[in-house]
Amino acid sequence: MTTHPVSGLSDLTRVVAEQQYPLLFATVSGAHLYGFPSRDSDVDLRGVHLLPLREVLGLTPAQETRTRMWDADGLEMDLVTHDLAKFARLLLRPNGYVLEQLLSPLVVHTTPEHAALVDLAPRLLTLHHARHYRGFAKTQWRLFGKTGELKPLLYTFRVLLTGIHLMRAHEVQADLSTLLDSVRAPDYVRDLVTAKAAAEHGHLSTLDCAPSHERMTGDVEALQAALDEAEQSTTLPEETDAGADLNELVVQTRLRSGGI
Incomplete structure (x- = not known):
């Protein structure tokens, strides 16, 4: 190993x-x-x-x-x-x-x-693992809505991308930077990663060029739809x-x- x-x-x-x-x-x-x-x-x-x-x-x-x-x-x-x-x-x-x-x-x-x-x-690995990542993303997205912190926002994107990658490639990949090279995601996510390096509980509001909530909502919904599609088309077994x-x-x- x-x-x-x-x-x-x-x-x-x-x-x-x-x-x-x-x-x-x-x-x-x-x-x-x-x-x-x-x-x-x-x-x-x-x-x-x-x-x-x-x-x-x-x-x-x-x-x-x-x-x-x-x-x-x-x-x-x-x-x-x-x-x-x-x-x-x-x-x-x-x-x-x-x-x-x-x-x-x-x-x-x-x-x-x-x-x-x-x-x-x-x-x-089964197709039902998509349910885990879908639920995890919804929880973190709600938490971001309450706190405005970068951490739950990045968790939201990370788990959606991990779920999509798992359904498509049959591989568990948890590293967000690696996932951004293999799954289409908003360009600003890399900037969010850089911003969070400064503080564990940093807020989106402190960024000079933060994406709007409307844009992020649309992007999260698009990734949720991509996860749904990947689950429906995956060749992973049910059990x-x-x-x-x-x-x-x-x-x-x-x-x-x-x-x-």
Whole structure:
């Protein structure tokens, strides 16, 4: 698996080693993955941990999701991980968010189990993932309407373009700059990316040449229509055929761990 260092971040090896349960992988998500980080952006780490057999076989509900937040060199960082079984269940839903975490090229920690999950990823893609990106875009567009911030505006464009690209190319691509090279989008989006680099919560109103709300509304509606069309014409299947193999991966990984 190809990994790419995250420029400017402290060494996270110690953080990985300190986790109560072994991590199968940890990657960078959020603005760094999406291609529009700001100088003061939080660092969002996401991944998968493996619970011991005793905790998944007993009567007490297992702690399937764990969260840790801390400050490193002035950057706010958070690590959110799911147990392998929960992550696998999320992968079997039309959930693009967990696919982006799994396939992030910004890899902090990896294992053979991570590589096995990545190998299954192409078979987990379905036409129903368009629904995830359509809903995510609507939520972010409403948030932009309330706050006027660049961040939800860029999220709106990013998720629509990711959904269109996924339906057309059968590939999860979360980086907005890369998407702008492959999917037609308004020219001003690149300027918005540049503007957000200055501040995580910058406002559109601070830009000298900000596009009008009417123009942006028309552009968002056009991309929504393009996503609808891409969903209707995609050759992605309605259902994944990887469920049994994913289940076997969970079972065998748990059994190999041996710990109780």
